Amino acid sequence: MQDVRDALYVGQRSDGTLTRRPMSPHLQVYRFRLSMFLSIANRAAGVAAAGGSALGLCWISAAAKGPKSFSKVQKVTGNPLGQLLLAGWALALVYHFVAGLRHLAWDSGYRFSKKEINEDGPVAVGVTLGTTLALVTTILGVAICRSRKKAS
Amino acid sequence: MSNMKKPHITVMRSQLSRARGLGSGQAGVGHWWAERASAVALVPLSGWFVIQVFRLAGASQPEVAKWGARPFNTTMMLSLVILTFYHTQLGLQVIIDDYVHGKAHLPAGLLMKGIVFLLGLFGTVSVLKLALAGSTKGRVAAG
Numbered sequence: 391m392q393d394v395r396d397a398l399y400v401g402q403r404s405d406g407t408l409t410r411r412p413m414s415p416h417l418q419v420y421r422f423r424l425s426m427f428l429s430i431a432n433r434a435a436g437v438a439a440a441g442g443s444a445l446g447l448c449w450i451s452a453a454a455k456g457p458k459s460f461s462k463v464q465k466v467t468g469n470p471l472g473q474l475l476l477a478g479w480a481l482a483l484v485y486h487f488v489a490g491l492r493h494l495a496w497d498s499g500y501r502f503s504k505k506e507i508n509e510d511g512p513v514a515v516g517v518t519l520g521t522t523l524a525l526v527t528t529i530l531g532v533a534i535c536r537s538r539k540k541a542s
Numbered sequence: 543m544s545n546m547k548k549p550h551i552t553v554m555r556s557q558l559s560r561a562r563g564l565g566s567g568q569a570g571v572g573h574w575w576a577e578r579a580s581a582v583a584l585v586p587l588s589g590w591f592v593i594q595v596f597r598l599a600g601a602s603q604p605e606v607a608k609w610g611a612r613p614f615n616t617t618m619m620l621s622l623v624i625l626t627f628y629h630t631q632l633g634l635q636v637i638i639d640d641y642v643h644g645k646a647h648l649p650a651g652l653l654m655k656g657i658v659f660l661l662g663l664f665g666t667v668s669v670l671k672l673a674l675a676g677s678t679k680g681r682v683a684a685g
Contacts, residue, residue: 445663536599537600
């Protein structure tokens, strides 16, 4: 016996002769749809959000360690490159959150038809981008205002 | 797979025994529910954390320490850290199940679990240290 999965590819025609069942075609034969991008983007966002959370531990551990370590973290969060990283983390978290809510709705039997899924996709993109932009700009604004107040 | 041209049966087992042998592994439902339950719990916790980020944006270390020493904040932060990394472990396990095949599957899963466990524990210890260090400092100053 070779691979055990070989056995599952053998089927019978109605006349009794044996045949090989078809395999599902590779991804590249399908036309691009937004829903297929949003599906894999949710997985990628989950991984990115996890990586960002691992980095986020630096913040809480530095706060626990003391003012010296915390000022090092503040150098990163005050730096444009660090802020870009934080914005990316926020984008991943917000999208994973939005897509997760959609999954919970689908699991409960809502908005699960092809038509509804295709309608909701662009809405999910809009909500994600809008929420991320609003969060990032307001948090940055609050942080800048507060540090200016302290400096003066 | 072999024998593309001429299909033939290579396994001397009945269809029924094959179907029975390849049935559910039984652990899937628990994993599925754990993923959903942790996701639902993370919805209010994340909302709370976003509000805290607004409160703490641009804060100094003593301000963060004072915030972290409040028992309510400690409880919420511990829940957030533990559930975040628990949910991470569940999600990454699905990705490993999908893309890592053969002999590498088990070690990849164990390695991922080890790393995520250590990260979660590191976060837990940090939150606790922030909480307990703050309260002892207050006691020393008072005494």
